[in-house]
Amino acid sequence: MQVSRREREREHEHERGGADGGIVIIGAGPVGTVAAMYLAPRFGPVTVLERRQDPRGGGARRGRSITVMLSARGWRVLRELGLEAAVRAICLPIHGRCAHLPDGTSHTTPYSRDRQPIWSVERDRLNRLLLDAAEATDGVRIRFGTRVREVDPDGPAVLLEDGAGRRRLACRRVLGCDGAHSAARAALVARGARATVxxxxxxxxxxxxxxxxxxxxxxxxxxxxxxxxxxxxxxxxxxxxxxxxxxxxxxxxxxxxxxxxxxxxxxxxxxxxxxxxxxxxxxxxxxxxxxxxTTVSCDRWIHGDSLALLGDACHAMPPFMGHGMNCGFEDVRTLVERLDSTGDWASALVAYEKSRIEDAEAISYLSFQHYHTMANPPQDERAHAATRLRGRLYDLYPDRFAPRYEQCAFTEESYASVLRADRRLDGLVDDLLGRYGAELVAASDSRLHTAVSAAGTENLGDN
Ligand SMILES: Cc1cc2nc3c(=O)[nH]c(=O)nc-3n(C[C@H](O)[C@H](O)[C@H](O)COP(=O)(O)OP(=O)(O)OC[C@H]3O[C@@H](n4cnc5c(N)ncnc54)[C@H](O)[C@@H]3O)c2cc1C
Incomplete structure (x- = not known):
């Protein structure tokens, strides 16, 4: 491809912008593009470095899965960026999941008690839309075919490689949105962070x-x-x-x-x-x-005021709850909120890391659990009774208990507090079945209420 002189000058101007205070984002996946759109209007030039070729040019490799599900956390970010209507137009609402059991029966569970849908979107279409929107944002430049080989958080700088060879690009901050095999995370690991991949x-x-x-x-x-x-x-x-x-x-x-x-x-x-x-x-x-x-967990996501990891780079998770990208979008929003409220990168990064690590571990765990729930047909009587008793408790105490899937998909409640509440509910259900047996499932509301009160109030606590 011929690059015009003006284009080359613009590129150099942008690189100079990077050196004097610009932000480098590694990765033009969903999290990197969203981060660029939030940050450029606040902090000036953002250069996004993406190792792949531009997927809008045709001939690009397909993404890892055909569809991704968007839920409340993702929509909040798209709304803030003014993209809700455009994304909604390419989405399909999905209201629940239908299990086709080995005995030939099928059974549909709505995603939420008030029948709200989650939204399915083709990954490639979403990706293209986000790339168009990021490039239309003042101050954002995306450089495709540019792989980051190394990150120097102390520079800060990145060693990049493109068609012209390798060179160092100095910048003010680096955001690692480079997915499960992150080069930015490798820089933190080299400085003592512990990551499990x-x-x-x-x-x-x-x-x-x-x-x-x-x-x-x-x-x-x-x-x-x-x-x-x-x-x-x-x-x-x-x-x-x-x-x-x-x-x-x-x-x-x-x-x-x-x-x-x-x-x-x-x-x-x-x-x-x-x-x-x-x-x-x-x-x-x-x-x-x-x-x-691939799954990733990492005990450090930041370095001073110069480097932060977001999205799969710090928490690639099993895909079964459909939250990897939603959670990555929430990372970006949380980081930007902390920056807006402190105005200081070092303390904002500390606050960001503190508020997200536990949440990421929680949704990763819940996603893994969800695979077992989905993959295994209902088995013994007790498991069946526990599921039905949970359903009764959701109905009887709609403000105290909610299905974990619903909490993750339709609220912005911290994933960690969803997990804690779910564990308390597990404890209560075990306790009730231990005391009264499976017949409690079919008991009247007042009997169930009395049984719950007798089980003690500790299981009914708020998060
Ligand atoms: C089967 C499956 C189904 C899923 N379903 C859902 C779902 O329904 N809902 C949901 O929310 N999530 C889902 N996910 C998870 C979701 O795909 C990821 O969480 C999301 O893509 C993470 O976005 P990201 O931008 O952090 O990373 P990625 O999408 O991995 O993007 C990283 C980008 O960085 C680039 N890059 C990497 N290394 C470098 C480098 N050294 N230099 C330059 N560029 C680099 C990559 O080319 C890539 O473009 C699913 C995942 C799978 C596998």
Missing amino acids: RRLDLAHQEICAPGGWLDPSTMHYWPTGDALFAAFPLPSGEFAGSLFMRHDGPSPSYATVDGGRNLLEVFTDHFPGPAAAVPDIAEQLATKDAATI
Whole structure:
């Protein structure tokens, strides 16, 4: 591509802006683009460095999953950036999840008690929209095909590599929005931070499924205990499917499908409905790669007043609650709120880190738990009774107890306090079932109320 002289001058001006006080954001994923839009109007020039080519130019590699779900935390950020209507126009509302159980029955659970939907959007379309909006923001420049090799938080500066080779770019601050394999996080680890990067024991394969065989107002999933298939409606009327199965271990796992029964047989065995509904399922299973899911936790997210990590760079999580990106957007908003209220980067970064680490650990944990809830068909009597008793308690004490999914998706309550409340509710349910047995599930409201009061008030405390 020919770069004009004016364009090159503009680039150098922008780099000089970077050196005298500009912000460098590594990564033009959803979190990096959103961060750029918040920061440039407040603090001047922002340079976003993205190792990939511009996906709007065609020929770019597809993202990791076809759809992402937006919930309240994500919408709050899009609203603040003036993008709510534009994103809403490319989204589809999804009202609940429908489990297709091995015994042939199906069972729909609304996402919230007042029937609010979450919103499904194609990742690529959202990404393009955010890139357009970021580039239209005064002071934001995105440089594609530019990989950051190293971060020097003390400079601060980054060592970047693009078509012209490697060079150092000095700047005033660095925000690491560079995903699970973050170069910015590596700089913190080199200075003593402890990070755990794990490959989840589950891999997933994307399957495109036609429309017309499932209700398009809910997501659908087939729990088998050993593997999970999920299908999300798309605005096109089709479904974005995901097969989740173990990498290793006994069959069914990706490690065993080549040696023993092949993947199509395993899929057909476990998911006969989807196997019959997707005409080219054999070809898709044979040709699409199984993607790894990486999780990250890190005990330090900042360095002085010069470096902060946001999004997957500090908390890549299992995808089962649909919160990785929503949580990353909330990181950006929290950081900006702290900057607005203190006006001082060093103390704002400390406050940001303090308020987010526990939340990130909590939603990561809840996401992992949610996989087990979804992947395993309801099992023993007690688990069944516990689920039903929880439902009774939500109805009887709507202001005290709420389903954790609903709290995460439709409120901005801290994830950590959602987890604490959920654990207290677990304790209460265990206690009640221990004292009164499963028959309490069908008791009258007044009997249940008396039983809860007798169990003590500690389980009913606020967060
Ligand atoms: C199967 C699946 C389903 C999911 N579903 C949902 C969902 O429904 N809802 C939800 O909220 N979240 C979901 N997530 C999580 C969500 O995708 C991530 O949390 C989100 O993409 C994180 O955004 P990010 O900008 O922090 O990182 P990324 O999206 O990983 O973006 C990082 C960017 O940085 C660039 N980069 C990396 N290293 C460098 C470097 N050294 N130099 C320059 N550039 C670099 C990358 O190319 C990339 O563009 C899902 C994840 C998966 C895997």
